[in-house]
Amino acid sequence: MAQIAERYVGTQVLRKEDPELITGQAKYTDDLSVPGMLWMYVVRSPFAHARIKGVDLSKALAMDGVVAAFSGADLADAWIGGLPMAWPVTEDINNPPHFPLAKDKARHQGDGVAVVVAESRALAKDAAEAVEVDYEPLDTVIDMEAALAKGAPLVHEEIGTNKSYTWTLTNGEIDKVFSEAPVVVKERYRIQRQIANAIEPRAVLAQPTPSTGELTLWTSTQIPHIAKVTLAAFTLGIPESKLRVIAPNVGGGFGSKLQVYAEEALALALARKLGRPVKWTEERSENYLATHHGRDQIQEMELAADESGKILGYRARILVNMGAYLMIITPGTPLLGAFVYCGPYGGEAYQVEFTGVFTNTTPTDAYRGAGRPEATYAIERSIDALARRVGKDPVEIRRMNFLPPFTEPTPSIGGLSIDSGNYEATLDVALEMVGYEQLRKEQQARREQGDLKQIGIGFSTYLEMCGLAPSRVLSALRYAAGGWDAANIRVLPTGKVVVAIGTTPHGQSHETTFAQIVADDLGIPYEDIEMEYGDTQVSPLGLDTYGSRSLSIGGVAVHRAAQKIVEKGRKIAAHELEVSEDDLEYESGKFMVKGAPDKAKTIPEVAFSAWTAHNLPDGLEPGLDALAVYDAENFVFPYGAHICAVEVDTETGAIEILRYVAVDDVGTIINPQVVDGQVVGGVIQGIAEALFEEAVYDEKGQLLTSSMTNYLVPAAPDVPDVMIGRHVTPSTTNELGVKGVGETGTIASPPAVVNAVIDALSHLGVTHMERPMSPERVWRAVQSAKGGASK
Amino acid sequence: MRHISVTVNGARHEADVEPRQLLVYFIREQLGLTGTNVGCDTTSCGSCTVLVDGKSVKSCTMLAVQADGREIITIEGMARNGELHPLQKAFHEHHGLQCGYCTPGMIMAADSLIRESDNLTDESVRLGLEGNLCRCTGYVNIVKAVLAAADETRSAAAPAPAK
Numbered sequence: 003m004a005q006i007a008e009r010y011v012g013t014q015v016l017r018k019e020d021p022e023l024i025t026g027q028a029k030y031t032d033d034l035s036v037p038g039m040l041w042m043y044v045v046r047s048p049f050a051h052a053r054i055k056g057v058d059l060s061k062a063l064a065m066d067g068v069v070a071a072f073s074g075a076d077l078a079d080a081w082i083g084g085l086p087m088a089w090p091v092t093e094d095i096n097n098p099p100h101f102p103l104a105k106d107k108a109r110h111q112g113d114g115v116a117v118v119v120a121e122s123r124a125l126a127k128d129a130a131e132a133v134e135v136d137y138e139p140l141d142t143v144i145d146m147e148a149a150l151a152k153g154a155p156l157v158h159e160e161i162g163t164n165k166s167y168t169w170t171l172t173n174g175e176i177d178k179v180f181s182e183a184p185v186v187v188k189e190r191y192r193i194q195r196q197i198a199n200a201i202e203p204r205a206v207l208a209q210p211t212p213s214t215g216e217l218t219l220w221t222s223t224q225i226p227h228i229a230k231v232t233l234a235a236f237t238l239g240i241p242e243s244k245l246r247v248i249a250p251n252v253g254g255g256f257g258s259k260l261q262v263y264a265e266e267a268l269a270l271a272l273a274r275k276l277g278r279p280v281k282w283t284e285e286r287s288e289n290y291l292a293t294h295h296g297r298d299q300i301q302e303m304e305l306a307a308d309e310s311g312k313i314l315g316y317r318a319r320i321l322v323n324m325g326a327y328l329m330i331i332t333p334g335t336p337l338l339g340a341f342v343y344c345g346p347y348g349g350e351a352y353q354v355e356f357t358g359v360f361t362n363t364t365p366t367d368a369y370r371g372a373g374r375p376e377a378t379y380a381i382e383r384s385i386d387a388l389a390r391r392v393g394k395d396p397v398e399i400r401r402m403n404f405l406p407p408f409t410e411p412t413p414s415i416g417g418l419s420i421d422s423g424n425y426e427a428t429l430d431v432a433l434e435m436v437g438y439e440q441l442r443k444e445q446q447a448r449r450e451q452g453d454l455k456q457i458g459i460g461f462s463t464y465l466e467m468c469g470l471a472p473s474r475v476l477s478a479l480r481y482a483a484g485g486w487d488a489a490n491i492r493v494l495p496t497g498k499v500v501v502a503i504g505t506t507p508h509g510q511s512h513e514t515t516f517a518q519i520v521a522d523d524l525g526i527p528y529e530d531i532e533m534e535y536g537d538t539q540v541s542p543l544g545l546d547t548y549g550s551r552s553l554s555i556g557g558v559a560v561h562r563a564a565q566k567i568v569e570k571g572r573k574i575a576a577h578e579l580e581v582s583e584d585d586l587e588y589e590s591g592k593f594m595v596k597g598a599p600d601k602a603k604t605i606p607e608v609a610f611s612a613w614t615a616h617n618l619p620d621g622l623e624p625g626l627d628a629l630a631v632y633d634a635e636n637f638v639f640p641y642g643a644h645i646c647a648v649e650v651d652t653e654t655g656a657i658e659i660l661r662y663v664a665v666d667d668v669g670t671i672i673n674p675q676v677v678d679g680q681v682v683g684g685v686i687q688g689i690a691e692a693l694f695e696e697a698v699y700d701e702k703g704q705l706l707t708s709s710m711t712n713y714l715v716p717a718a719p720d721v722p723d724v725m726i727g728r729h730v731t732p733s734t735t736n737e738l739g740v741k742g743v744g745e746t747g748t749i750a751s752p753p754a755v756v757n758a759v760i761d762a763l764s765h766l767g768v769t770h771m772e773r774p775m776s777p778e779r780v781w782r783a784v785q786s787a788k789g790g791a792s793k
Numbered sequence: 794m795r796h797i798s799v800t801v802n803g804a805r806h807e808a809d810v811e812p813r814q815l816l817v818y819f820i821r822e823q824l825g826l827t828g829t830n831v832g833c834d835t836t837s838c839g840s841c842t843v844l845v846d847g848k849s850v851k852s853c854t855m856l857a858v859q860a861d862g863r864e865i866i867t868i869e870g871m872a873r874n875g876e877l878h879p880l881q882k883a884f885h886e887h888h889g890l891q892c893g894y895c896t897p898g899m900i901m902a903a904d905s906l907i908r909e910s911d912n913l914t915d916e917s918v919r920l921g922l923e924g925n926l927c928r929c930t931g932y933v934n935i936v937k938a939v940l941a942a943a944d945e946t947r948s949a950a951a952p953a954p955a956k
Contacts, residue, residue, distance in 0.1 A: 016885060023893030024881040026828015026868035030894065033827035123818075124811070201832045201840055201928050202894040253830070253894025254928050286833035509892030509929050675888045679934060683891065686931030710837035710926070718919035718932040747931075 005111055009074075010518035010528055014675045018513040018533075028251045031205035031222045032283045042269055042282040043126035045116035045133045046291060047108030050144070050362040050703020051155065056105055056136040057116050062129040065564060067121040070276060071133065074103030074115055081222060082239030085327075085435040086232035086262050088482040089334030095167040095358075098158040100327035102237075102264035102271070107660035108137070109157055109326035110364050111703055112291025114264055119272055119280060142362040146300055146321045149359050157326055157360040164323050166358035167333060171340050173417050174351030179315035183306035187387045194377045194773060195298035195323065195697040198369050199715045200508075201361065202253020203284035204293060208269035212277045218246045221266050224259040224506055225546040228483065229266060230538045237267050238274075243447050245270075249536035252508035256687070257368035259508065260291050260548040262330050262584040262608040265292075287709050295697055296369020298323035299336070303343070303380040306351075311392035311399050313329075315351040318343045318380055322587070324358045325365035332367045333358050337479060338470075339373030341416040345381040346425040346465040346641055346728035347403040349415040362703040368548060370687060371748040378464045379669070382753035386461075386760070390769065396461045396657040396757070397433065404463075411636065411734055418467060419742075420639045422731040424574055424667070429463055432643040432665040441647055441661075449765050455649050457660070458762025459724045462644045462754035469735065470549035486633035487551070488543035489559040491520065491567055493626040495613035497606025499526050501563070502534040504544015505556035510744060511676040516560045519738070523564035524605045525591015527575040543631060550742025551638075553672065558736045566628035567605070574611050574626075577602040577619040638733045642666035644685070646754040650762040655781030657693060664750065665727035669741035677743050682724045684747015690716045691748065696774050716772075763787065797861040801826065802870030810857040812929075816850075817841040819857035820867060828868040828897045830927070839925030842898035843867050849905035851898075851924070866898035871904070880904055880942040889938035891929035899925045903939045913943045 022028040047054075057073035086101045103114045115552060116133050120126040129707035141155040148154055149164040157164055180186060207220040217240070223229055226247040234242040252259065265282050267376070273280045284292065284669055299322050306315035322336045336356045343354050368516055389399040405412065407424040414420055439461070445457040470476075488504040505512060517531040534540045544556075575593035576583045579601055586593045595601040603611075608626065611617065615624035647661040664685050671677050694714035698706045707713035714720075732739025752773065759771055759780065767787040794809040798859050801824060810819055820843065827851060832840035841852045871878040880900045881956040883889065890896040899922065906921040907913065913921070918939045919932065927935060 017888065019893070020885045023890055023896055024824070024868075024877070024884050024900065025872055026897050028893055029827065030830070032831070033821075035822075123822075124813075199926075199928055200892075200894075201838060201926060202830070202892070251894075252892065253832075254892040256928065271916065286835065286838075430887065511891070679888045679891060679930060682931040682933045683929050684931075686933075687928070709835045710833050711835045715837075715926050715928065717923045717926055718936065719923050721917075721932060723915075723933055724931065 009040050010521040011672050015514060015518055015528060015673060017511055018517060019511060030202055030251045030253055031207060031220050034207055034220055034250065036209055039279040039281050040119045040121060040276065041123045041126040042272060042280050043130040044080045044114045044117065044265065045130050045135065047111060047113045047115050047137065047212030048572040049108060049137055049139050050111045051140040051142045052108045052137040053140060054104060054115055054135060055106060055138055058134040059116065061134065062118050065129050065132060068129045069119045069121065070114065070151045071118045071129065073106040074101065077103055077271065081237055083236045085267065086236050086330055087328045087332065087739050089331045089480065090115040091169045091333045091337060091480055092167045095333060096161045096163065096165065097328050098161055102267040110362050111705055112364060113326065117268055117272070119276065144361055144363060144699050144701055144703050146323050146359040146361060150360050157362055164360045166328065166360060168355060168357045169337065169356045170353070171417065172353045173415055176315060176317060176351040176353040179351035180304065180306045180317060183314050184309050185307040185391060185393050186304060187384060188302065188304045188714050189384045189387050191301045191303065191380060191383060192772060193297045193299040193301065195371055195381060196296045196691060196695050197257035197290055197356045197713055198256040198259055198296060198549060198698050200254030200256055203286055203289045204259065204263065205283040205650065206265050206269045207279060208273035209475045210273040210277055216244045217273060218248065218268055219266060219270055220248045220250055222252050222259060223249045224252065224255040224508060224548055226506055226536055226538055227504065227544045228544050229262050232262050233267060233270065233350065238270055238687065247538045249506050252777040255508045257296060257372055260368045261294055286322050290705060290708055291364055294329055294367040295325065295364050296366060298366050298374060299376050301376070301380050303384045303499060305384050305388050305577065307388055309392065311388055311402060311404050313347055313349045315349055316344045317352045322356050322358050323363065324360050324367055325363045326360065327365045328366045329365045333363055334481060335368050336373045336376065339738045341418045342374055342377045342465050342467055343381055344414060344416045345378065346405055346423065346463060352415045352417070364701055370684065372549065374466055374745065374749045375688070375752060378462065378749050379753045382462045382464065383756065386757050400429065400461065400463050401541060409731065419636060421636060421641070421733045423639065423641055424729065424731055425463060425641060428641065428665045428667055428729045429643040431729055433724055434661050435665065435727050436645045436647060436661055436663045454653050455651050456762045458648050458650060458758040458760065460646045460754045460756065460758025460761055462750045462757070464641060465748045466640045466746060466749050467495045467637040468550035468640065468745060469554035469634060470551045472634050483545065484633065485545065485555065486631055487545055487556040487559050488629065488631045489556065489563045490541065490629045491563040491627060491655065493567060493605060493609040497526065497530065497609055499524065499531045500534060501531065501560060502667040503556055503560065504541055504548045505552040507552070508547065510547070510552060510680065511673065515553060515676060516557060519557060519560050520564055523561060524567060526605060547627040550744040553630060553740050554638045554736060555634055556740050557740060558738055559630045561738055562630035562632055563628045566630060567626060570626060570628065570726040571605055571608040573619055574608045574621055577610060578603060578617060634735055636735045637777050638669065638735050640666060640668045640741040640743065640746050642746065642750060644750040644754040648758040648762055650759055650780060652784050655777035657775060657780060659689065659722040662722050663725045663727065665729060666746050667691035667729040667731055668743040668746065669733040670730065670739035678726050680743045681726055681747050684745060685724050685751045686716065686721045688748040688751030689721060689755055692752040692773055692775060694720070694774050795858050797858055799860050800864045802866060812856070812858055814857040815853055816855040816857050816860050820852060826867050826869050830894055830897060832894065837926065839902060840895050840898040842862070842901040842925065844901055844905060848900045857869065868900060879945045883938040883942035887934045887938040887941060889930060889934045895925060895927045899927065899935060903942065905948055907943045913940060941951035
């Protein structure tokens with residue numbers, strides 16, 4: 003009898019990840035220790051720019067319990083090359099060397115200059131304080147525009163400039179469109195620098211096996227597979243087969259652990275040199291200096307339009323702060339947003355130009371959304387500016403510029419072919435949820451009363467591209483690696499299933515989500531499916547987790563591997579049931595003879611037969627396992643409408659978020675609770691970007707926001723609840739119909755919040771707010787609009 | 794070195810510690826209870842929160858020697874006889890965690906909050922957990938989980954209604 007099978011996809015299954023996390027049994031890297039383990043501590047430059055004239059290690063080396071100490075020069079022969087940079091975005095990019103320790107010159111505060119190894123954590127730190135470095139401080143350059151000016155101090159003298167590259171994308175007759183357009187708005191925005199603040203700081207443990215030359219590296223990373231290839235082949239010069247990289251439980255990443263770091267290379271090199279395990283755990287204050295930062299752009303955004311506000315052209319000229327060195331995808335990070343400066347809107351011409359600039363600051367690289375939050379901010383702010391210019395409501399200007407609904411791939415002026423979209427539909431849902439008409443009435447009433455607390459409504463109707471990435475597209479963009487991912491499903495003889503995946507979770511619920519897919523595909527109970535990941539020996543094929551790629555690439559690989567299991571299973575079932583394969587129907591883990599559903603074999607039964615191999619079809623290999631490697635033909639394109647309603651105190655500058663509505667279309671939903679969790683987490687992180695967070699340097703390159711006490715990571719009372727709505731247009735890029743959800747929140751929310759605050763104050767003449775929108779900035783904007791004099 | 798005697802999750806431990814040793818490193822490295830995490834060096838994040846004599850304390854702000862003679866509960870001591878604590882269950886059911894790194898500290902802080910407050914609301918839970926940072930969840934599901942656990946704790950503790 004065929005029974006109605008339980009479906010897992012689309013339902014709220016509780017997470018597989020939780021039991022060990024809620025009981026304190028999960029192991030993060032710093033929880034690990036091995037016999038004979040030594041501790042490493044990195045001596046860091048207190049200066050943002052200084053010549054290293056000498057490093058005296060003698061006092062440190064004389065201390066009890068200190069095993070070794072090295073300067074950058076001492077370790078020069080440990081490397082065959084610098085730390086990896088995988089995205090030379092132009093042929094003529096300046097990519098100066100970046101070694102794990104600086105030798106001649108420190109180029110940002112926190113640049114490593116020496117390393118100490120001792121018998122305990124405390125001893126290593128004590129000894130690091132005894133290292134004496136003779137520095138000659140040099141003039142610093144922090145501001146990007148100053149860095150490009152003639153005569154600026156050079157971060158890297160050997161290249162003779164602080165410019166790394168200029169990358170341009172042009173579609174259509176851009177100059178003609180702009181010179182003939184009746185309306186042109188030109189805006190300038192500053193995207194402040196941010197610090198990711200994953201709550202687990204980084205940690206590294208390197209263990210050598212001297213007899214075989216093997217090295218095992220446990221590291222808190224998003225990218226064990228990429229770290230393995232690059233560290234072995236480009237930095238350490240050891241056979242890749244001798245290096246095993248393991249990412250155990252990882253306590254958040256947000257892009258900051260999408261990196262190959264100096265401390266990983268140092269721990270490996272020292273473990274190799276000393277023949278003993280070496281561990282390093284980052285302190286939070288170190289994290290602020292030595293873990294890469296995110297964002298940091300100066301944008302000039304122009305829109306060309308007709309008198310009605312119909313957009314004809316988009317032109318963005320953007321300076322991007324690289325920091326002191328190019329790290330793994332530092333130069334490529336802005337390119338991830340290069341194609342969505344037009345949002346979900348139409349037009350005739352498009353141009354984006356990025357110039358990468360070196361400064362004496364911590365290097366930048368991916369931070370949740372990477373390039374797309376910046377692009378979305380530029381378009382969603384400037385479309386409001388256009389609305390003000392042509393006298394339209396922000397809803398109306400968006401409606402008239404949206405691409406019409408489509409369910410087949412459709413070209414955008416940004417140069418992409420978009421999988422599916424119905425932009426107006428998400429806006430309609432969001433307007434309904436937020437109570438738009440009522441809010442506008444309330445706003446009007448308060449304006450008429452001259453209320454000290456004014457209401458504003460802000461929109462962000464964003465278009466994201468994610469699912470990194472089609473390997474051929476990455477090649478065209480000069481990225482050094484591919485964008486495929488892999489899954490290997492093994493159906494064990496007892497019917498239990500183990501899936502080795504190539505993506506590397508750090509909070510996103512891969513174990514749960516992927517098990518839901520397999521459970522439906524193979525008719526195996528959810529509880530009987532386990533995921534293996536984050537270990538290059540256990541799941542050797544993979545390209546890790548970033549850019550909202552895990553489900554739309556890795557999840558599709560899991561699904562395809564399951565299809566291969568079914569294909570092989572069908573052969574075995576047909577043979578055992580003595581029918582042809584065509585006579586079998588497959589549903590929810592069961593092969594049934596057509597017209598005689600009592601004659602059936604389940605996947606576990608077939609798996610057992612495949613294991614005994616007593617009665618397999620001629621020529622068929624025993625065992626029931628399958629590997630699938632999936633390379634997408636296209637990206638996936640989540641989109642949605644976010645609306646933020648704020649109350650702004652015009653006397654104090656305080657902002658309160660009254661309502662925040664997020665309506666996202668992320669394609670087919672596997673687990674609604676997990677998806678909502680990703681949306682809310684991202685939205686709150688983006689709200690913090692708009693309101694609270696900024697990494698601030700002084701002119702000497704000292705990081706003023708140097709700890710969690712003065713860089714405002716929001717706590718629970720600082721942030722609102724989020725109302726979530728949903729719209730689903732399945733992606734046409736993959737057979738699961740899935741898009742990505744990890745970054746929608748940080749991409750969408752900052753402009754919604756800033757637009758809301760500007761809207762609240764627009765009747766006073768406020769048209770611009772710098773972010774983060776501190777009460778002081780709001781108050782100054784109000785004063786300057788009122789008096790015009792306090793600028 | 795100083796000699797201390799501490800009860801942790803019901804078990805008594807005698808140990809010699811450096812006077813500068815922080816309680817969190819004593820718990821993690823000397824007792825091997827690594828469920829209590831370290832997320833900062835400025836007492837900002839709350840990942841290291843434990844109960845000391847029933848009250849939540851950031852164990853990076855206390856020296857091991859100050860714990861002499863006191864009773865400590867860590868996340869490992871919350872489940873009893875294989876039965877999850879109501880807060881652990883609620884965090885699981887309400888998806889109150891993603892990467893899980895802040896979770897032990899969050900649960901310990903919430904446990905203290907529930908025992909110290911009569912009538913928790915969304916707002917008072919948010920204020921009560923102000924010292925614990927989470928970067929993944931945006932707090933919404935954490936607040937839900939704590940309110941649900943508070944309800945369950947209260948209904949379990951309440952006497953049967955009189956007829």
